[in-house]
Amino acid sequence: MAKCDHSEAVQPVPESGVNVSASCEDCGNMDENWVCLHCYKTLCGRFAKEHMLQHSSAAGHQVVLSAADLSTWCYGCDSYVDNDKTQAAKDSAHASKFGN
Incomplete structure (x- = not known):
């Protein structure tokens, strides 16, 4: 995992948390979605x-x-990144996906 200075822009997780079941806000895609860790929009990825x-x-x-x-x-x-700035969002997404 690379060091990433862009992680400094990651915002706190909203009170509603990260919903990994959300569809793309632009097209409704459900297959390959990503959550922006700045504004927490859910949008589809490169292969959609x-x-x-x-x-x-x-x-x-x-x-x-x-x-x-x-x-x-x-x-x-x-590149992929993994650091303290992204951990709260990952924890919230894990709870959304697995219920714990």
Whole structure:
């Protein structure tokens, strides 16, 4: 996992938590969704209609969390990241996915 300065922009998890069952806010896709760790929008990934990639480019929000495998990716570093800044979102996503 690479060191990622973009993780500094990760925002606290909203009170409602991370919902890994949410559909893409732009197209309703349910297959390959990611959660933006800056604004907590859920959008589809590169192998669907690329709405999260488009959001990242337009908004400058680089760090996202996979609803499928709960990994975190940075578009700016083009690599997976795992650090203290992403842990609360991962914990919330894990609770959403597995109920604990």
